[in-house]
Amino acid sequence: MIITESKPFEEVLEILEGSDSIFIVGCGECATECQTGGEYEVEEMTNNLREAGKTVTGSVVPNATCEVLDTARLLRQQKEEVQAADAILVLACGAGVQAVAEKCDTLVLPGCNSLFLGDTLRHGQMFEWCSMCGACVLDKYVGVCPVTRCPKGQLNGPCGGADEGMCEVDTERECVWTLIYERLEKLGLDKERIAQTLEPPKDYQIQAQPRERIFEVRRTG
Numbered sequence: 740m741i742i743t744e745s746k747p748f749e750e751v752l753e754i755l756e757g758s759d760s761i762f763i764v765g766c767g768e769c770a771t772e773c774q775t776g777g778e779y780e781v782e783e784m785t786n787n788l789r790e791a792g793k794t795v796t797g798s799v800v801p802n803a804t805c806e807v808l809d810t811a812r813l814l815r816q817q818k819e820e821v822q823a824a825d826a827i828l829v830l831a832c833g834a835g836v837q838a839v840a841e842k843c844d845t846l847v848l849p850g851c852n853s854l855f856l857g858d859t860l861r862h863g864q865m866f867e868w869c870s871m872c873g874a875c876v877l878d879k880y881v882g883v884c885p886v887t888r889c890p891k892g893q894l895n896g897p898c899g900g901a902d903e904g905m906c907e908v909d910t911e912r913e914c915v916w917t918l919i920y921e922r923l924e925k926l927g928l929d930k931e932r933i934a935q936t937l938e939p940p941k942d943y944q945i946q947a948q949p950r951e952r953i954f955e956v957r958r959t960g
């Protein structure tokens with residue numbers, strides 16, 4: 740899931756400066772889970788904007804705002820409300836904002852900051868465990884990613900700064916190599932092998948942006 744945080748309301752007002760009437764778009768997936776763009780947050784934003792003297796012409800919460808064509812379809816269903824707005828405020832990740840902008844001639848503005856791809860441990864506890872490097876090497880690290888979970892991305896670690904198993908960069912956090920070795924032990928695997936293997940640097944060229952994946956659709960759903 741894409742993890743977002745709400746922009747402070749004062750910042751939202753600055754972003755909306757010059758726009759008196761607003762249409763709000765939320766997101767029924769990630770932003771709902773992050774409590775940044777679900778039905779509740781859209782209603783809250785509507786009330787806050789009205790209190791601040793803005794006109795809210797309407798709102799919609801698509802299932803997943805990054806689904807460009809479906810979001811466009813929903814916006815067409817509220818064409819009048821959208822056209823009555825000076826700007827569309829999107830309470831979703833940057834992909835959601837751009838999905839709306841792709842299909843709308845109205846000014847489209849962000850109400851959230853997009854933070855990272857996150858694993859959810861439980862409600863309200865989200866962690867970055869994968870940074871989508873494009874060439875997964877989790878097979879070499881028993882399912883624990885040093886690319887992402889080590890602040891230095893140490894593929895051949897630990898770096899030497901670990902203190903009693905904790906990371907020198909963030910002393911509140913276990914060194915990812917502690918996690919890797921603990922897991923090797925738990926699985927009864929050879930710890931020496933990983934210590935003796937030298938992993939070559941990753942090819943960061945494959946992360947050159949913007950990335951795309953276009954493929955032949957074999958089935959839908």
Ligand code: SF4
Pocket residue numbers: 868869870871872873874875876877884885886887
């Ligand atoms: S190696 Fe790490 S960053 Fe790369 S795809 Fe796998 S989990 Fe994600």
Ligand code: SF4
Pocket residue numbers: 888889890891892893896897898899900901902905906907908909913914915916
């Ligand atoms: S202590 Fe461990 S997690 Fe922290 S920077 Fe060094 S190798 Fe990475």
